[in-house]
Amino acid sequence: MEFKISKELITQIENLIQQNNIVELETILHEIHFADIAEIMNDLDTSEAIYIFNLLDSEITAEILLELDEEVRETILSTLSAKEIAEELDELDTDDAADIIAELPQSKKAQVISELEDVEHAKDIVDLLRYDENTAGGIMAKELVRVNENWNVLTCVKEMRLQAENVTRVHSIYVVDDEDRLKGRLSLKDLLTTSTKTQISDIYIKKVDYVRVETKDVEVARIMQKYDLEAIPVVDELGRLVGRVTIDDIIDIIKEEADKDYQLAAGISQDVEADDSILELTKARLPWLVLALFGGFISVKVLGIFEPMMESHRMLLFFTPLIAAMAGNVGVQSSAIVVQGLANNSITGSLWNRLLKELSLSLLNGSILAGILILGSHFLLGYEFLIGITVSIALLSVIVIASLIGTFIPIVLDKYGVDPALATGPFITTSNDIIGIIIYFTIAKLVLGI
Secondary structure: OOOOOOHHHHHHHHHHHHHOOHHHHHHHHOOOOHHHHHHHHHHOOHHHHHHHHHHOOHHHHHHHHHHOOHHHHHHHHHOOOHHHHHHHHOOOOHHHHHHHHHHOOHHHHHHHHHHOOOHHHHHHHHHHHOOOOOEHHHHOEOOOEEEEOOOEHHHHHHHHHHHHOOOOOOOOEEEEOOOOEEEEEEOHHHHHHOOOOOEHHHOOEOOOOOEEOOOEHHHHHHHHHHOOOOEEEEEOOOOEEEEEEEHHHHHHHHHHHHHHHHHHHOOOOOOOOOOOOHHHHHHHHHHHHHHHHHHHHHHHHHHHHOHHHHHHOOHHHHOHHHHHHHHHHHHHHHHHHHHHHHHHOOOOOOHHHHHHHHHHHHHHHHHHHHHHHHHHHHHHOOOOHHHHHHHHHHHHHHHHHHHHHHHHHHHHHHHOOOOHHHHHOHHHHHHHHHHHHHHHHHHHHHHHOO
16 A cells, blocks of 8 residues: 555654644554655654654664665765664665765775674675775675585575575575586575585576676666566676676666656756755756857847848748747757667667668658748648748748757767757757758748849
8 A cells, every 4th residue: 555645644654743732653663664764754854754763763764864864874884883874874785875975975985884783794885985986896796696606505504594684685696616606596496406416507597688897787777677676686807696686676777767867958067956955956957047148149139140041031030939939849859769779778770871761750740840930831821832831941941950950969969978868858859940040040041032
């Protein structure tokens, strides 16, 4: 059953905090999932969020920390001692613990690590901190189940029982050699249906998907998404098994990338949220608005060049917004499809084949729209057919050019390592507006003989 956080519930919790009614407050919170408690804490005042955090056990608060907004988590962590933070981290998997330590001030990181009770847990966390956060090494967890290819099934089962105590969920059983190099994976069905004396080397599956520690996180997400994997092993430069990436981490990466691309497409150059400060939001949004403003200056300058033409044929001016809007819309449509294809790695063939396909599509769409424009301009707006034909030819030309630009630019940006999502925002819209106006008045000048 889906749980919904109501304003009434938040108000009730606020009242219980003010009344210091610990018993009733604990009763309510123990019935709520930790992710929902985190959402409630994000909506409370800082002092109230800290009150709830101090009220709950470490088993719950450790999970809550992961779900909190970054600002709230930072505030709560600043109120805790190194030992208290270490107690929280002892309850978490190594990847989650490493993420939280990475957010701490440099002076506090070493203190927290030294306070961790489990020495092996601390070593694993330190090992993870050396990897770039945007790589497989940076998002992997050390907790996994591994068995040696030289063991028999009975030994394997015994060792798995010991290892599974530290693993929240066993997605796969990985097989390694004496040097810890990844050799394959073990089917649970084969393990259960095989004699206890059988060697693991005789039954394990040699084909196994894996990534290296330096593999980018977005590439890990693409591989797991493509092959429907719940987890994927991570190996180092020597092929040794060092960790695994699980689907919950991949979902977060997919969401982050989608949010990032959406913001880039909207002309927001930094990763921001609605609750960020006005200064942060301004820094993220202003650069593209300035670019759009300068693009507007160019558009005005272009219109000034064709001012004599508009004086003799004023009705041409009325179609200018239509041409500019269609150029921007078509360009964004084309670039959005290409950007999505690049993200999914589904674009195949050469650039020229892609442009040829887009040319055919734009000619078809443009011809239909041009026909509608000719009829509409005459029968609905009352303009003579020559004006309609002029604007329609311009519209067809603009649609073709905008489609080709919207296809070409993201592919080129991707080729040179620039995020192609940039091409779906103001960059494409502004450039196509300017080009569209130039094409429109140039064709009008040729057709009307001005």
